[in-house]
Amino acid sequence: CLNKPQMYYLYLICLSLLLITPVYFNYQFKVNRLKGIYRIGPHNKDIISIIFGSLLGEGQGEKRFLGVGTRFNFYQKASHVNYLMFLHKFFSELGYCNSKLPVITTRLGSKGKIKKVAKFSTWTYSSFNWIYDLWYNKKIKHVPEYIDQYLTPLALAIWIMDDGVKVGKSLKFCTNSFSYNDCLLLIKALNNNFNIKASIQSTGNKDQYLIYIWKESMTDLIKIVSPYIIPEMKYKLN
Structure with a gap:
């Protein structure tokens, strides 16, 4: 049997739960609808690495709502x-995007060719603006x-999965959208960070280049990125 002080203490606990619970649910409701300007991070190293690796490939940044926030868009062919599902799972489990799975849709490609693609976007964050500003100049x-x-x-593993192409016993990156100087920065980073040797080759089209490892x-490259490569993409590493 509880004495009076114990009963009073139990009463306070129950009263607190009754008062706090509605506030908690209301708080959750509001957090899901925060404006981008109030989403300020911070973001862990893996999030930054995946975003940077994707931007080296097919990923795109988009500054929205009069510049108060940035989101990143990811898409891949079917x-x-x-x-793409691997990327979505990573971002959605950390609360960076809608948990709804991406679906395969069709779009009109070059020369009227129909392409099947899947895509998703992160939420908009004001704390992503610095990444956009690093990567984009006049939306390029x-x-x-x-x-x-x-x-x-x-980031290197994401770049490979996103934009790497197997060439015999080696690998190339389709850096067509980057300038020659951009490619120079990349082969310098590959050498300085990982001692990986690479060269720049012309695609045959004016001002379009690829990076050849x-x-x-390749042996060093495989050792570095293998822990991060999903099974479906291991064919790129022979």
Whole structure:
């Protein structure tokens, strides 16, 4: 049997639960609808690495709502949907995007060709603006001058899965949208960060280039990125 002080203490606990619970649910309701300007991070290293790795490939940044926030858009062709689902799972489990799974849709490609793609976007964050400002000048994507500071093993693995192409016993990156100077920054970062040797080659089109990883650097490259490569993308590493 409880004495009076114990009963009073129990009463206070029950009263507190009754008062706090509605406030808690209301708080959750509001957090899900925060404006981008109030989403300020901070963001962990893996989030930054995946964003930077994706921006080296197909990923795109988008500054929205009069510049108060930035979101990132990810898309892949239908044959690489497992990779996109991997990215979506990572971001959604950390609360960076809608948990609804991406669906495969069609879009009109070059020369009227129909393409099947899947895509998703992060929520808008004001604390993503610095990344957008590093990568974009007048809405055109460029490689940041200090890319070596952000090219981690995870970022490199994402870049490979996003935009790497197997070439015999080696690998190339389809850096067509980047300038020659951008490509120079990238091969310098590969060498400085990982001792990976690479060269720039012309695609045959004016001002379009690709980065070719030297065959003798493939063993080192595989050791560095293998822990992060999903099974469906391991074919790119032979």
